[in-house]
Each structure stands twice: as structure tokens, then as C-alpha cells.
Amino acid sequence: MSRRTVLGGVAATAAGATATGLGMGAPAASAASTARDVRGSGKGRYAGKTVLITGATKGIGRAAAIAFAREGAKVGFCGRTARLGREVEREIRASGGEATYFRADVREPVQVKAFVDRVVETYDGLDIALNNAGIQKAFTDLHEVSVEEWDDVSLTNARGVFLAMKYEIPHMRRRGGGVILVTGSSNQFQTRPGLSSYTASKNSVTGLVQAAAIENGPHNIRVVALAPGITDTPMLEVHRPEGSSDEEWARMKADLAERSVDALKRMARPEEIATAALGLASPNFAFQTGSTHLVDGGQLAGL
Numbered sequence: 001m002s003r004r005t006v007l008g009g010v011a012a013t014a015a016g017a018t019a020t021g022l023g024m025g026a027p028a029a030s031a032a033s034t035a036r037d038v039r040g041s042g043k044g045r046y047a048g049k050t051v052l053i054t055g056a057t058k059g060i061g062r063a064a065a066i067a068f069a070r071e072g073a074k075v076g077f078c079g080r081t082a083r084l085g086r087e088v089e090r091e092i093r094a095s096g097g098e099a100t101y102f103r104a105d106v107r108e109p110v111q112v113k114a115f116v117d118r119v120v121e122t123y124d125g126l127d128i129a130l131n132n133a134g135i136q137k138a139f140t141d142l143h144e145v146s147v148e149e150w151d152d153v154s155l156t157n158a159r160g161v162f163l164a165m166k167y168e169i170p171h172m173r174r175r176g177g178g179v180i181l182v183t184g185s186s187n188q189f190q191t192r193p194g195l196s197s198y199t200a201s202k203n204s205v206t207g208l209v210q211a212a213a214i215e216n217g218p219h220n221i222r223v224v225a226l227a228p229g230i231t232d233t234p235m236l237e238v239h240r241p242e243g244s245s246d247e248e249w250a251r252m253k254a255d256l257a258e259r260s261v262d263a264l265k266r267m268a269r270p271e272e273i274a275t276a277a278l279g280l281a282s283p284n285f286a287f288q289t290g291s292t293h294l295v296d297g298g299q300l301a302g303l
Contacts, residue, residue: 044072045282050123052116053077054106054164055133057084059233060183063270064130064277069097071278076119078104106133106160116167126171128281131164132183138238139194150197157201165212177220179281182209184225186296206292213290222289224280229296232267263298
């Protein structure tokens, strides 16, 4: 199987890699530095609101869980790695926020339904959902993508969003409204070689958001996608060359960011994407639904 896992391959396709909008990245902030940023849940623009987040044990989802809790929300979140989930839960609670981790795999219908129902039961309802869970495979030409790899990406990124919406929407309709956010990708608008499975899955998200928005607008439910550009999260690790040292990998990422075609010439931080999610979920965007919002540092503007 062809894998562009050496620096030459990454650098040669740097413009493409930076244009993928993968929500990719590197090590998250330390627990200590993150914990200092979390404040109590008694006040804030989301005080009293229940927020559900999928894929929140690291990266953008983790940053969003911390950010919503800081703004007063009660956060129920899931992920497949219990150790990481408990760490995020402890960070938020230690700083006065309210959050509960539930282990769930968004590829499994029974687990997704149980997760959504438990969040609703724990926090007495559901106001906002951020369907963020997603994966990406190493760069591989389409004809060399295995059926198993294709299915894994599709089941996580596309069906996972469908399942989350399927079980969130009834709760929101009973509550009289809500907001559903979905993490898409700038790759929905422009792709590069080696990203066929990821691109296809994220374009499926566009259709889900549009259909759900039309069906649920009369029920006072907004459905919006945000499309990050390249973001410094652990997802980037799938492209790390085997055997590379931390120092070598850091240089490769720095080179990747330097070669970026976006206007800001750097990767986004997960916290910056989380801030965009908080904005889109707010009443400030009350007339926004069925659309996808780029948060790509001007990436597509330069193409």
C-alpha cells in the first residue's frame, strides 16, 4: 500500500496537506495549562444549558468540552478511550466546571443511542450537540485504499454523524428546539491526492446538515457545520513517519505549516475551532442553519 509517510512526501504535497482541513495535529496543551483556563459553571453565556459532544477526548472536541464548560454549560461527552475521557472530565471538574464522560463508539448504533439518552438523563435535557468525532487515514491513492479502511472512515465520519443526529433530534424536538453543530472540513470544498475516503465522508456531512436543517427548522432546531482548515490536533499523527523522533516530527510539522497556502501561514489551534463552535451555537447566529462555515485561516482564499 502506498503511504506518503516520509518528509519528502509530506513536503511535496504540503499545499495539498494543508488544504485538507483535516482537524489534524499535534500534542494537545498540558493538563495543567488547560485546567487554568477552565472556570466555574455557575455563570457564562451557556449557564444552565446541556451540551453533548462526540469525540471529545482529544483535539477539537476536547477543546470544545472545556470551552463550553468554562461558559457554564453542563457537558456530556464521549470517546473510545476511557483513560483520556476521564482525564478531560477531571480537568473540567477540578476547575469548577461540570462534565461527564461516557464511553461510546459512534460507529455503533446501540452505543450512540445509549450515550445520548444518558446525557439527557444525567443533565435533564439536551440543548446543543457538537457531533465532532472523526478519523482520517494516512495519505493513500484511491485505488490502494482498502475496503476496510474506507468503511472505517465512512462509518465514523458519516454514519457516526447520522446516528448522533438520529438520536439527538427527538430529544430536541420534545424540548422545543436546540442547535446541532457538526465538524466538517475545508476538504469538503477542495481536496488533494490521497484523501479520497476522508473527502467523501466529509461531503456526506454536508448533505446530512442540509437535510436535517430543512426537516427540523419548523421545530426550532438549527443545524450547522463548521469546516476547519489544518488544525494542530493528534489526528496528524497518522502521517508521522515511522521511527521519527519528536524533534524530527516537530520540524516536519513546522515545515508543513510554513508551506501552508492559507493567509495566516500557520495551523489553527483546537481552541480557535472551539471558539467558532461556541459562536455558531449562540443566539448571535439565530438565523444560520443548513450551512457550512469555513474556519480555515484563509486557506481557500489562496487557491
